[in-house]
Amino acid sequence: MKTLFLVRHAKSSWDEPDLPDVERPLNDRGRRAARKMGRRLARRDANLDLVLSSPAIRSLKTARIMARRLGYPRRKILLSPRLYACSANELLHTVRTLDDRFDAVMMVGHNPEMTLFAQRLGASIAHMPTCAVARFTFDLTSWAQVDRLASTKTEFDYPKRGKRE
Numbered sequence: 665m666k667t668l669f670l671v672r673h674a675k676s677s678w679d680e681p682d683l684p685d686v687e688r689p690l691n692d693r694g695r696r697a698a699r700k701m702g703r704r705l706a707r708r709d710a711n712l713d714l715v716l717s718s719p720a721i722r723s724l725k726t727a728r729i730m731a732r733r734l735g736y737p738r739r740k741i742l743l744s745p746r747l748y749a750c751s752a753n754e755l756l757h758t759v760r761t762l763d764d765r766f767d768a769v770m771m772v773g774h775n776p777e778m779t780l781f782a783q784r785l786g787a788s789i790a791h792m793p794t795c796a797v798a799r800f801t802f803d804l805t806s807w808a809q810v811d812r813l814a815s816t817k818t819e820f821d822y823p824k825r826g827k828r829e
Contacts (some may be wrong), residue, residue, distance in 0.1 A: 666802040666810070668759060668785075669710065669770040671730065672778045674698040674795040676722040686720045686748065697795040697823040698726045702733025704821060705797065712736045713766040716758070718747035718773045726795065727772040747773040752780040762807040769807075785810075787818045796822035 674694030717727040782798045801817040
């Protein structure tokens with residue numbers, strides 16, 4: 665079994681509009697949402713073998729906050745430039761080239777790529793809001809086999825789920 669977690673980074677700050685996009689940090693709401701989603705995943709026994717993050721500050725901070733809640737060593741989070749300003753095809757290529765010794769992998773990145781990739785994997789997700797998590801379970805032994813029909817189970821959660829908006 666292989667499990668893939670797709671995470672859209674939490675809400676970022678626009679307090680400094682002149683900052684380059686890659687350097688934008690999380691705002692307070694984003695930090696709270698990342699903690700909340702990390703706790704929810706921990707309650708669902710999400711045990712990770714690998715966490716990959718876009719090099720953007722807001723993605724890395726989201727990954728670090730969630731990793732802490734999941735007991736994943738933050739120093740083991742790997743930065744992957746392939747997760748920044750990419751396409752759904754590039755995300756699929758990244759997944760298909762993962763080392764098969766990893767059974768549960770989290771990828772933290774951006775929209776619209778995360779939503780498009782989730783849809784490509786067969787999820788009926790119209791939009792991944794900030795800090796949303798899509799969890800795909802595959803009855804496979806190799807990441808190279810991941811495709812649209814391979815997912816046996818999909819879960820989707822986001823910070824405001826269950827609240828009236």
